[in-house]
Amino acid sequence: MSEAASSPQPSAVAAPVSAVRGVGPDRRTQLTRLGLHTIGDLLFHRPRRYEDRRHFRSIGQVQLGEVTATRGHIVALGLKRYAKGQKSVFEFILEDGTARLHCRWWNLPYMQQYFAQGDEVLVYGKVNSLRPRTIDHPETEVVVANEDNSIHLSRIVPIYPLTEGLSQRWLRSLIFRALQQFGPEIAEPWPKLPLPDLPRRRKAVEMLHFPGELTEVDLARRRLALDELIELQLAIQRRRKRLNRNAWGWPCGGDNRLIKPFLARLGFSLTAAQTKVLREIRKDMAGAQPMRRLLQGDVGSGKTVVAACATLMALESGFNVALMAPTEILAEQHFQNFARWFGPLGIEVGLRTGSHRTSNAECRTLNIESKPCDHSALRTPHSATLSIGTHALIEDSFAQENLGLVIIDEQHKFGVAQREKLVRKGRYPHLLVMTATPIPRTLGLTLYGDLDISVIDELPPGRSPIKTFVRGADRLPKVWEFMREKLTEGRQAFVVYPRVEEGGTNELKAVTKELDAVQKALAPFSVGLLHGRLPPEDREQTMAAFRGGTVHVLLATSLVEVGVDVPNATIMLVENAEQFGLAQLHQLRGRIGRGAHESYCILVAAPKSPDAEQRLKVLEETTDGFRVAEEDLKLRGPGDLLGQQQSGMPPLVFADLKEDLALIERARGLAGSIIATEP
Ligand code: ADP
Ligand code: MG
Helix, strand or coil: CCHHHHCCCCHHHHCEHHHCCCCCHHHHHHHHHCCCCEHHHHHCCCCCEEEECCCCCCHHHCCCCCEEEEEEEEEEEEEEEECCCCEEEEEEEEECCCCEEEEEEECCHHHHHHCCCCCEEEEEEEEEEECCEEEECCEEEECCCCCCCCCCCCCEEEECCCCCCCCHHHHHHHHHHHHHHHHHHCCCCCCCCCCCCCCCHHHHHHHHHCCCCHHHHHHHHHHHHHHHHHHHHHHHHHHHHHHHHHCCCCCCCCCCCCHHHHHHHCCCCCCHHHHHHHHHHHHHHCCCCCCEEEEEECCCCCHHHHHHHHHHHHHHCCCEEEEECCCHHHHHHHHHHHHHHHHHHCCEEEEECCCCEEEHHHCCCCCCCCCCCCHHHHCCCCCCEEEEECHHHHCCCCCCCCEEEEEECCHHHCCHHHHHHHHCCCCCCEEEEEECCCCCHHHHHHCCCCCEEEEECCCCCCCCCEEEEEEEHHHHHHHHHHHHHHHHCCCEEEEECCCCCCCCHHHHHHHHHHHHHHHHHHCCCCEEEECCCCCHHHHHHHHHHHHHCCCCEEEECHHHHCCCCCCCEEEEEEECHHHCCHHHHHHHHCCCCCCCCCEEEEEEECCCCHHHHHHHHHHHHCCCHHHHHHHHHHHHHHHHHHCHHHHCCCCCCCCCCCCCHHHHHHHHHHHHHHHHCCC
């Protein structure tokens, strides 16, 4: 039961389940196991399906392979043991006057205690044979003659998630009684809201459990989902309103004195989309309230430069900036870029990761692309600095005075808590979070509902589109041949293997084991190895060599998924691609197609996964990150896409983030109208 749904309930509904007749300590323990603590929990316990018991199919009419509800009386039953008593099958035979049905349970001998000759039983399951008619492991419900069967028969009945020791019938009766006793206490949470198309909340709860027609189930679901979503939107919007009232924004609009020379030396001009987004950011950072903005742009759309400009605005205004990235590789790459960009402007850039504490002012550039520091510029240093790092930035030992702007790259790799921890290093600094994972609108409005969203919807010019191919493992020799051709033309390549477990030994085995094979397949080209277990110096050296072009092929785990930017690399080969989510593969694919040369992404699926191969075809069809994300959301749910567990969002019982865009938008509007009337 989510907080969202329970919070508008008055206290009677908050009473423990034992307030209903017939719930003693044992029953209470069982209900607790199901997460049912209060009357409210009972009332909002969502049935997992419904059974229309107004019309049963007679046993004579059951169809092979069909999931069927039917009923009859037990005419025979027994338990057979075999394999020296190690194994068993319990079986009963139902008869309804038209035919007989065998119901069997393997290795669950205790089932026999629940049934007796002559019992009338309702069964539900898949018919797996017609000679004789058989259902294995059906769901069952014994009709109790002297009980009030109007709850359980001749109507549409709810079938609930259960726990051991609880029967459908008992729980259904309990919820029925709870509804009678406490239904009237279910208050209308927002009596003034106009919801002409939906039942009142109390009615919705009744329809949820005992609908008159199956269409009422959907109505009830929609009403309760809307309530959940309104609660969620209220929380989001209230948080935002509080922030706006309590906090003032530091004046970080800047005066262009650093941005101008930065852009002049950059070597390319910003795209229209980058410029538009920067205008939005500048407006926020010069505004009265702290910025809370999500910058979303497909892989390769150029978010880093936007982050650099935002940083310069804050620095121009005399405020410090912190930029957090999810991996050391990415933090190091950012450090190099920013040090190269900002060094000539006399700006100090610091790097802080698990293995590094350094700054460009110390002239200790990493052993990659070491460029001499420009001392002439350092003679007129600006006092404000940029700190770049990984999670190390949120450790207690990192402190930053005068923090005006916090930037989080690849935001979806962090939890809300981590984001907030970095923000709390300052006094309401501006916040810019960046992500390449395109966010379906349903999630944008919920997971990121407290953020304003800017979108870079255009790639820099001169990119040639990436061609994507899905191939079975049998085609690998051809793939190597193709790769060798491209390497000969001077291009570079990534070869990625799935990491099986974070830090697991499998990951190491997969890439290190393959190193030999790949080296042989591609000799004499040089192959570098990159994974999370390597010491940082090795990693840096390999990355540097890959950037510098002396390593031609980078064999890696999905560690290279985020951020890595090497424009000469034009081939991305992913093995066991079925192990990845589509959005993740899209990210990986984003590592190529960054230069002028044609790029190729080859997804090799394991031999035994034709389904997976089909799923991967989406990537063949489109390079549009939004479509990929929508597909991923449908296939895998929001948790996978964005780490919902970390998002700090309450679990939703009735609302569905995959489907309920219209409800979410409606809830957002309604919550806005509620908040507008609050003091
Ligand atoms: P992402 O949005 O995935 O973080 P990056 O910021 O890494 O993308 O940018 C990808 C590449 O595009 C980098 O090499 C960057 O220098 C380059 N780039 C960014 N903006 C432009 C632009 N306006 N014109 C040309 N190249 C650009
Ligand atoms: Mg990036």
